[in-house]
Amino acid sequence: MAHFEFDENIDIAWCPGCGNFTIRKAIIEALQELNLNPTEVVMSSGIGQAAKMPQYINTNFFNGLHGRGLPIAVAIKAVNPELTVIAEGGDGDMYGEGGNHFIHNIRRNPNIVHIVHDNMVYGLTKGQAAPTSAIDFETPVQVNGVINDPFNPMPVALSLGATFVARAFSGDIPAVKKVIKAAIAHDGYALIDIFHPCVSFNKINTFKWFKDNSYNLDDTYDASDFTAAMEKALDTEKYALGILYQNKDKVSFNNRTWLYQNDPTPIVKRVRDISQVNALIR
C-alpha cells in the first residue's frame, strides 16, 4: 500500500523538541486514514522551518518562495481539481510575507487546506518577532520588546468570509489530526492555525504556556454560528481550539467558474485544437 511515511530514515532539519514534529505526525496520519494516494496529493509551501514540511512527507510537492505557497496551491487546484492540495507554512510566511495572498485567497474560497504553524516567533532567521508575537516580546531586533499589535488570523479570516476557520495546538495530536481531516473534507478554503512551541527562540510561549492559555471547544459548540465564532476568535485571553467556524453553503473557487460549471474535465486534461485557433486568423 502506498503511504506518506518514508521507508528509510530521513534527515529532518528541525530542532529536537520542535512542535513541527507532532504536526508532521498528525498530517501523515490524517492523509493515511483518509486513504489518499500520495500521487494524488500536492503540498505547496514557502520558506521557513514550517515550510520544510513537504520535504518530510512522501507526496508531490512544490516548495517555492517565501510567502508564495498560496498562489502556487490555488493554481494547481485550478488546473487540476482532482488533486488534494495543501498549502503549508509558518506565521511569517503566510501572514507576513504572504499577507496579500492570505486575504485574496479567502475571497476566492479555493478548495485547498491552508496549514499555518503559529509559534509567535521567527525560527529560520533566528528569533525575530513574528506578526503574531505578543506586545513586549523581546528579540535581538525588537530589543525593547515588540511595539506592534499582534496579528490574529482568526477574526481576519472570518471577516473576509472564510468558510473553514480552525485553530489547533501541536501538543494534542489526535485533535490536530481531526481538524486536518475535516479541512480536507471541506469543499472550500480551510484555514488551520496551529499553535506550537519554538524551543530555541520563544521562551515565553512554551508548550506549557499554550496548554495553560487554550481550551478545546466541546461538542455543544455550534460551528455554523458566525457570531459565536467571531466571539471565540476575538478572545485572546484564553484561545479556543477546534473548528471555530464552518460554512458548507458557499461555492468553492473552481465551481464558480464558467469553465468548470460547463465541463468538470480538469484544464490539464483538455486538448487544444489548432484548427479552432486558426479560425481566428482566417
Next chain:
Amino acid sequence: MKQELTIVLSGEAGQGLATLEDFLVKAISKTYYVFATTEVMSRVRGGNNSLEIRISNTPVYAYKEHIDFLYLLNNHSLYRLTDRVDSNSKVFGEVDFITHEEHEQLSSQFIPLALTDSAKSAGNVLFSNTVLFGQIAGILNLNVEDCHTLISERFSTKNETIQLGNIKAFDIGFEIGMPYQSEHKLVPQKTGHMKIFTGAEAIGIGSLGGGCNFIASYPMSPGTGVLTYLASKSNAFGVFVEQAEDEIAALNMAIGAWYAGARALVTTSGGGFALMEEAVSLSGITETPCVTHIGQRPGPGTGLPTRTGQEDLNLVVYAGHGEFPRLIYAPGTMEDAIVLSQKAFYMADKYQIPTFILSDQFLLDSKFQMAPFEMDGKYLESFVVESETNYQRYKLTENGVSPRAIPGNGKGLVKCDSDEHTEDGLITESFDVRVQMNDKRNSKMPLLLDDYEMPELIGPANYTNLIVGWGSTYGVLKEYIDYGDSNDTAYLYIKQPFPLHPDIKKYFDQAKHIIGVENNVTAQFARLLKLELDIKVTDHLLKYNGVPFSIEEITNYMKEVL
C-alpha cells in the same frame, strides 16, 4: 509609385475614437493597404487623443508625422498637432472648433465639416461619428455595402431607429466626402483577404496556438490588452482566467499551473514585471516553465503609462537572482507576434525555462494588416512524461533536460524545490550536488540556440550600411528600406534578442556602418551585441520621448549619417 494618404482624427477620451477606428480600418482594409496607430493620454475622459490612419497603394506599418487630412473633433484638438500640418494639409472640422487667428492662418486649408448638423438631419446628434465615417469613406470611395454591413453588425443589438439612423448618417457623410476624391491618387488594391490585428490580439492568438490554457495577471498598461483578449476567448477555448491580487501572485500562479501541467501565461508591463523577478528566478531553479509577456512603456517608475518605449530589454535579460537560462522573443510583425508567442510556450515546455515575449505599447495597440496563414500545430507538442515509481524530477541527463512529469499523472511523485536540491528534489547543501545541478541548468543555454529564431535581412545583399533593430521598429525600418532611395543599405530585423546566436555576426561583418535604432537612451541592444558577440554598432538613433519612430525621423537621420 507609392501613393498614400495620412488621416488624423483628433479628439478627446470618451469621444468614441476607438469605435470609429474600428469601422474605418476594417472598411479601408478591403480596398487599400492600411495602418492605424493611436496616441492616447493617460485618462479616461478628456485630454487630447489622436488616431492616425495611413492608407496606401503599397503595404504600410509605421507612424508618419506629416498629416494630409486632419479632422478636429472638438475646440481643443489642434494645438498639439500644429507641427504636423503644413501648407499641403487639409483641416476638417466645425467652424467654431478653431480660433479666429487659426482661421486666418489656415485660410482655404480649413474645410468646414458640420458633423453635428448632419447627424441631426439623420435623426440624432449621437450619429456624428458615423457621419465622419461616411465622409472619409466618401473621400476614399469605399464600398458602401461593406460599410453598411459593418454599421449593421455594430448596432445589431440596438433598435431599428438607431440602426437605420446610422446608415442614413453614413450616407450623408459619404455625399459630403465624395467631392474630395480628387485630393488623392489612391487606386483600389486587392487587399480584401487581409486581416486586421493589434499586437495584443496577435499575441493572444499565438498564445492560444501555443496551448495557453491559464492566464493570471494584474492589469497594467499596455500589457492588459493580452489579458482582455484571452478573457474574451476563454470560454470558447477553455482558458482559466484569473485576475491576480498582485503581480507576485500572478507569476507564482502561472508557475503553479505549469507545475501541475497547464500552459500558463502572465502579461504585464515593466513595473509589474519588476515585482515578478523573484518568481522568474523560482522558475529558473525549479526548472518549471513559464511564459511572460511584457508590454514596454517608458519608465522609470510610473513613467508614461500610455506611451511606447523599448527600455526593458536589460530588465528581462537580467531579471531574477542567480544564474539560469532564459529566452526572449521580440516580434515586430503580426505574423511574428503570433508565431513567436506559440513558440514561447513550446520552448518553455521543451527546455523547462522561463521564456518572454517582449513587446511595446506601439505594437500592442496599433492596428496592422496581416495576410492569413496557417498556424503550425507542432508548438502544441507536450514534453510532459508519465512518471514511473521512484521518478526523479531532476534526474541528471546528458543534455541537462530531465524528463518533466506532473502530479497525478503516473506512479511517481513530483518533488520541486526552490532550495538547491538533489535529483529527487530534496534539499541539499552538498557542494558537489550544487555544482552538478547548477551546471545542469546552465547547460541548457547552448541548447536554446539550436532553435534560434534567425533575424530577417531586408534590403540588398551587397549592402555596406546595416541598420539593426529589434521588435516593433520593424515597420518603420522596413518602410525606409522598401521606399527609401538608398541602394547600399539593409536592415537586420532581430526577433530573438536573447540569447544571441554567434552566426548572426556574419550580417555585421560586411557592413562599414552599423546603425542601431532603439526606443531607449542607453542603446540596450547595441550594448548586448557588444557584450555577447563583440559587435560594435557605429551610430545610434535613439528615441525615448514615448512616441514611436516616424518615417521622417528615420529618413532624415539616415541622410545625415550615411
